Amino acid sequence: MALIPAALRDAIGRHGPVIRVVIAAHQGSSPREAGASMLVWPGGQSGTIGGGALEFAAAARARAMLAAGCARQVERTPLGPALGQCCGGAVTLVYERMDAEALAALPETGLHARRVEGRAEMPLAVARALRAARGQGVAATLWKSGWLAEPVAPPARALWVWGAGHVGRAITATLAPLPDFAITWVDTAPERFPAEVPHGVTPLPVPTPADAVPRAPQDAEHLILTYSHALDLELCHRLLHHGFGRAGLIGSASKWARFRARLRALGHTDAQIARIACPIGTPALGKHPQAIAVGVAAALLTPCTTAMETPACQTSPC
Structure with missing residues (x-):
């Protein structure tokens, strides 16, 4: 501590x-x-x-x-x-x-x-x-x-959460009490956020959230959880150009297959695209927002993984 x-x-x-x-x-x-x-x-x-x-x-x-x-x-x-x-x-x-x-x-x-x-x-x-x-x-x-x-603790890890829906709220509430993270929470308008934003979380209402990508540190970690697949794709595209430490996208295997094809068409290589994890969390825990949040938190707190997925080392040695 x-x-x-x-x-x-x-x-x-x-x-x-x-x-x-x-x-x-x-x-x-x-x-x-x-x-x-x-x-x-x-x-x-x-x-x-x-x-x-x-x-x-x-x-x-x-x-x-x-x-x-x-x-x-x-x-x-x-x-x-x-x-x-x-x-x-x-x-x-x-x-x-x-x-x-x-x-x-x-x-x-x-x-x-x-x-x-x-x-x-x-x-x-x-x-x-x-x-x-x-x-x-x-x-x-x-x-x-x-x-x-x-x-004295070093500066907290910069985590950007894109989307203030049910999953965004669950993840933010789960991670906010931890001392490791400085969370920036992005969505389109102030009313998208809960009345009480957790301590240590900075809400950032931006009418066009993708325009906020340049504000993020280039080593920040990102969770893309918005209400719109089109916005999710735009965020992936801009983050791949901007740079990031880690990034995860909520979605199914079929959503990610479509996104990979579209990101290739936008000029990104397979190696670049593979740096984005999708799905996030632990699919075996289910799709309840709090279950997703638990899986995401476990991945973020596990040193031996570089993605937002639950690492294999939770069931076998690294």
């Missing part, structure tokens, strides 16, 4: 100052791993440190801190004696108030190390972790002698 400036920026922009609660360390069984975190504000929260009694108590403490103007606290909780939970572990939670000023002080990448309590001198283990992160770009959450060091 990592500290995610984009999620903080979104939450602070919407709600003002928030309390970030992070599992700095744990001994024995714990609902989540070190580095798992949540953001809490007076009327709500996002993220999770594992749910249940621990999260309920932590959210209440965070809101009390906001009300009292507290900036930082550390809490060590034995889960059994303190909360009556069956797991026999203990967790160390760090609570930190985050606002625009604190956000501006975060590094863009690498490891964010700071003194939370205890001695002022940086422990040797934290200094070594900082050097390793600079040299290798790899880091994990570290809690040592009152110092907390956390990796």
Whole structure:
């Protein structure tokens, strides 16, 4: 897990100052791993440190801190004696108030190390972790002698979802809570989107959606799910010219056969066309929008696949 400036920026922009609660360390069984975190504000929260009694108590403490103007606290909780939970572990939670000023002080990448309590001198283990992160770009959450060091998440993966129909809504709702994605959601008019667009999703109403293709980063990932086969084809055509990281098209085998022929006629090679995955998701799960969303999410989160289809390595080794 990592500290995610984009999620903080979104939450602070919407709600003002928030309390970030992070599992700095744990001994024995714990609902989540070190580095798992949540953001809490007076009327709500996002993220999770594992749910249940621990999260309920932590959210209440965070809101009390906001009300009292507290900036930082550390809490060590034995889960059994303190909360009556069956797991026999203990967790160390760090609570930190985050606002625009604190956000501006975060590094863009690498490891964010700071003194939370205890001695002022940086422990040797934290200094070594900082050097390793600079040299290798790899880091994990570290809690040592009152110092907390956390990796800062790289910029989120740009995912463009074309179409705000039933499948587009299901996929966006499924992927929006994940920290990996910065989702741009495109359709023809504002009324095509739900009244409540998920956090972390940028709706982009464009009368002619294909005209928005040049706005997408050339390494973005795309899901083409519109109401119109003609628009789907135009989006495939323009994306093949524009460039993309990955792309998937909703449709049947017969739809894709027709699209391949039409894309060839538009001048694209078979190798170029093959970079677009169709169908997307896991056909065996069925055609319900949420079933499609589950299959698409699994494919996007599986490192060993380059398409939007469910990879073969889910049933056999890569």
